[in-house]
Amino acid sequence: xxxxxxxxxxxxxxxxxxxxxxxxxxxxxxxxxxxxxxxxxxxxxxxxxxxxxxxxxxxxxxxxxxxxxxxxxxxxxxxxxxxxxxxxxxxxxxxxxxxxxxxxxxxxxxxxxxxxxxxxxxxxxxxxxxxxxxxxxxxxxxxxxxxxxxxxxxxxxxxxxxxxxxxxxxxxxxxxxxxxxxxxxxxxxxxxxxxxxxxxxxxxxxxxxxxxxxxxxxxxxxxxxxxxxxxxxxxxxxxxxxxxxxxxxxxxxxxxxxxxxxxxxxxxxxxxxxxxxxxxxxxxxxxxxxxxxxxxxxxxxxxxxxxxxxxxxxxxxxxxxxxxxxxxxxxxxxxxxxxxxxxxxxxxxxxxxxxxxxxxxxxxxxxxxxxxxxxxxxxxxxxxxxxxxxxxxxxxxxxxxxxxxxxxxxxxxxxxxxxxxxxxxxxxxxxxxxxxxxxxxxxxxxxxxxxxxxxxxxxxxxxxxxxxxxxxxxxxxxxxxxxxxxxxxxxxxxxxxxxxxxxxxxxxxxxxxxxxxxxxxxxxxxxxxxxxxxxxxxxxxxx
Ligand code: F6P
Numbered sequence: 001x002x003x004x005x006x007x008x009x010x011x012x013x014x015x016x017x018x019x020x021x022x023x024x025x026x027x028x029x030x031x032x033x034x035x036x037x038x039x040x041x042x043x044x045x046x047x048x049x050x051x052x053x054x055x056x057x058x059x060x061x062x063x064x065x066x067x068x069x070x071x072x073x074x075x076x077x078x079x080x081x082x083x084x085x086x087x088x089x090x091x092x093x094x095x096x097x098x099x100x101x102x103x104x105x106x107x108x109x110x111x112x113x114x115x116x117x118x119x120x121x122x123x124x125x126x127x128x129x130x131x132x133x134x135x136x137x138x139x140x141x142x143x144x145x146x147x148x149x150x151x152x153x154x155x156x157x158x159x160x161x162x163x164x165x166x167x168x169x170x171x172x173x174x175x176x177x178x179x180x181x182x183x184x185x186x187x188x189x190x191x192x193x194x195x196x197x198x199x200x201x202x203x204x205x206x207x208x209x210x211x212x213x214x215x216x217x218x219x220x221x222x223x224x225x226x227x228x229x230x231x232x233x234x235x236x237x238x239x240x241x242x243x244x245x246x247x248x249x250x251x252x253x254x255x256x257x258x259x260x261x262x263x264x265x266x267x268x269x270x271x272x273x274x275x276x277x278x279x280x281x282x283x284x285x286x287x288x289x290x291x292x293x294x295x296x297x298x299x300x301x302x303x304x305x306x307x308x309x310x311x312x313x314x315x316x317x318x319x320x321x322x323x324x325x326x327x328x329x330x331x332x333x334x335x336x337x338x339x340x341x342x343x344x345x346x347x348x349x350x351x352x353x354x355x356x357x358x359x360x361x362x363x364x365x366x367x368x369x370x371x372x373x374x375x376x377x378x379x380x381x382x383x384x385x386x387x388x389x390x391x392x393x394x395x396x397x398x399x400x401x402x403x404x405x406x407x408x409x410x411x412x413x414x415x416x417x418x419x420x421x422x423x424x425x426x427x428x429x430x431x432x433x434x435x436x437x438x439x440x441x442x443x444x445x446x447x448x449x450x451x452x453x454x455x456x457x458x459x460x461x462x463x464x465x466x467x468x469x470x471x472x473x474x475x476x477x478x479x480x481x482x483x484x485x486x487x488x489x490x491x492x493x494x495x496x497x498x499x500x501x502x503x504x505x506x507x508x509x510x511x512x513x514x515x516x517x518x519x520x521x522x523x524x525x526x527x528x529x530x531x532x533x534x535x536x537x538x539x540x541x542x543x
Contacts, residue, residue: 002368158272295474
């Protein structure tokens with residue numbers, strides 16, 4: 001038994017969960033005609049319907065007691081106060097400062113970081129205006145029409161998600177592309193129809209050492225110079241960098257005048273609203289980028305000040321933990337009913353799983369309970385014609401986050417009512433299902449009845465917003481960021497390091513020369529890896 005599972009709040013929840021496990025959502029709704037009205041929370045323009053969760057008022061009380069026992073309030077205060085809560089890297093965690101309004105005061109080691117944040121935002125805005133207006137010209141005098149962001153992980157997923165999400169608001173005359181994979185195909189396909197004279201590369205990398213990004217950046221420089229007559233001076237007009245590592249940016253050949261900085265207190269997966277969002281700002285313009293930041297900030301303020309029982313991220317975080325730890329749910333499906341949010345689940349995969357995919361506590365002890373669920377998803381209604389079968393009738397319990405917007409951005413006949421009808425129908429079907437008697441009453445042959453029964457009792461949250469705007473996107477992302485934080489506080493884990501990505505990186509560095517060497521090298525891996533290296537070498541015509 002771990003310290004967490006032995007704690008009074010955990011024990012109380014465990015007993016409560018065991019008692020509630022056999023209760024169906026049908027019974028919970030039948031017992032309380034007001035449940036649907038009551039178990040809904042509205043804040044910052046987001047309505048969270050959490051009535052279709054396998055919870056009672058007592059569950060909520062006990063989950064909040066768990067958060068209190070875990071010291072969540074003090075953890076929130078510590079983050080906003082700039083304390084070095086990323087203990088394994090000895091860093092503050094201040095993505096909330098990235099969207100603090102001008103004039104706010106958020107300190108790291110006694111220094112207010114907000115003025116620096118706005119200095120960079122102002123430089124980004126000036127640059128974005130130049131590019132968008134055509135004042136910024138390429139080496140041959142042509143205006144920039146193509147922007148290629150080169151980055152990976154947090155330096156890619158946020159930018160690409162935000163671009164897709166806010167495409168409706170983007171300058172359509174600019175073509176944005178995103179290159180992340182070290183697979184040469186990614187770069188080759190991204191530039192195959194582009195003219196180097198009209199193309200600007202943003203090399204986005206916090207460290208400026210990441211293998212994939214630096215490899216792609218070098219290939220981009222070769223490609224650009226080849227298309228621009230080979231003059232190295234061309235780099236200045238076609239490459240900018242977003243990084244915390246000025247020396248490495250200079251060494252690459254990008255002048256630091258063309259570098260937009262951020263700070264070690266911004267984690268990669270929490271950086272889409274830092275200079276890493278330069279591609280987003282180029283696409284939607286500085287004013288709408290500011291609206292997005294204001295949305296983030298509104299959710300930050302809500303998270304910081306709202307009591308736990310009326311706190312959206314706290315509630316979402318605790319509900320996710322409820323299923324992961326007390327119902328053996330191993331995954332969480334995020335199902336946006338908005339085509340513009342098609343990359344949102346992929347974005348959340350890094351945010352949630354790189355943050356909370358941890359097995360030890362802040363003090364290095366085993367957590368003792370399952371931590372972050374596997375997050376996955378696709379936009380509705382596409383998922384309905386694919387994997388929803390398993391959610392409705394499979395043997396796994398899969399809590400779902402359904403996300404919908406009342407207003408369409410592209411009104412088209414009856415499309416939007418149909419879309420909304422589908423999301424509401426799915427939540428209803430998941431919760432209430434269809435009993436054998438209901439199936440029989442439809443005249444179904446007895447042999448088919450079990451096949452057509454929907455057990456129901458599948459929990460879901462419905463997040464309903466008015467319209468997908470830049471501010472709404474900021475609120476949604478901050479909501480999930482703080483939900484992740486809430487869960488990490490209860491599990492007493494560090495959501496801000498990612499040591500788990502290191503081993504594979506180091507092994508790859510060792511294997512690269514073993515694949516590339518003209519002569520066979522002595523191999524000292526396990527017999528499987530050795531054999532695979534030999535096979536690959538053979539297939540590539542190497543001894
Ligand atoms: O995959 C590990 C990681 O460090 C992520 O946390 C980060 O977002 C990504 O690599 C990219 O890192 P960088 O921005 O330094 O290139």
